[in-house]
Amino acid sequence: MTLGVTAEQIARWDSELSSLTGSLGHLFNQPEPRAVFAQFNEGLRQSCRRRTGWTLLQRASHVTADRLQRLINGSVREANAARDYVIAHLGCEDASFVINDTQAQEKGTKSVGVAGQHCGLTGIVRNCQTLVTLTYATAAGHAFIDGRLHLPEEWTNDRRRCHEAGVPDQMAFATKPELAITMLDRAHTAHVPFSWVLADAGYGQ
Structure with a gap:
């Protein structure tokens, strides 16, 4: 089945989504959770067999899960x-x-x-x-x-x-x-x- 979606359209959607998630950084009161939030969203858009916290962390070159856990459990979001x-x-x-x-x-x-x-x-x-x-x-x-x-x-x-x-x-x-x-x-x-x-x-x- 052909969906009629071109590579150019997908690239444009990816760019628009990156712009959207980037504009949400102001919802966090510290720079670290803003950066991890951006990495997490960018990782979700990549093609990989499994998207888990660990695979996304590894893709962003994190050695431990500390920064993602702080984002989810401890960061202040408005x-x-x-x-x-x-x-x-x-x-x-x-x-x-x-x-x-x-x-x-x-x-x-x-x-x-x-x-x-x-x-x-x-x-x-x-x-x-x-x-x-x-x-x-x-x-x-x-x-x-x-x-x-x-x-x-x-x-x-x-x-x-x-x-x-x-x-x-x-x-x-x-x-x-x-x-x-x-x-x-x-x-x-x-x-x-x-x-x-x-x-x-x-x-x-």
């Missing part, structure tokens, strides 16, 4: 600025908010929020984490603007476990629809323009 960036480029009155959730399968018990729960990746109950997401869709594009990690009651009822995992003491149990409503309230308070809210049946019952 979430509101990221949302505002999306709205500046995609915002329109006819936009739609899209509520959904995604899962990451886990084998252990220490990752925040991991528990036996329905996994959309497999369609069955699996040991996983669940992230409730709010994305923004317009004719010009579709982008992530907010997300909340779902903490099952077995976590919120075990404050010692929460403390060991770095979960704030004030974090209480909330259903996935309640997390979605919180994100919608945040977007409404920020005057994000929209006309529609879309979600699957799990959020509409």
Whole structure:
């Protein structure tokens, strides 16, 4: 099957994506995470058999995983600025908010929020984490603007476990629809323009 895409088009898309990710550096308050963020995104665009944290680090000539781990776990990112960036480029009155959730399968018990729960990746109950997401869709594009990690009651009822995992003491149990409503309230308070809210049946019952 021919997709009708030329090498010139691919090169242009790569250049445009590089420009976009480069313009997001201001969302980090230190130069190191900005540099690692750029390397990480550049690595994702390369053709390789497996894209993992280690293969991307090796491609960027990192000896250890420290810098990537600091980027993911410890760097300060301005979430509101990221949302505002999306709205500046995609915002329109006819936009739609899209509520959904995604899962990451886990084998252990220490990752925040991991528990036996329905996994959309497999369609069955699996040991996983669940992230409730709010994305923004317009004719010009579709982008992530907010997300909340779902903490099952077995976590919120075990404050010692929460403390060991770095979960704030004030974090209480909330259903996935309640997390979605919180994100919608945040977007409404920020005057994000929209006309529609879309979600699957799990959020509409």
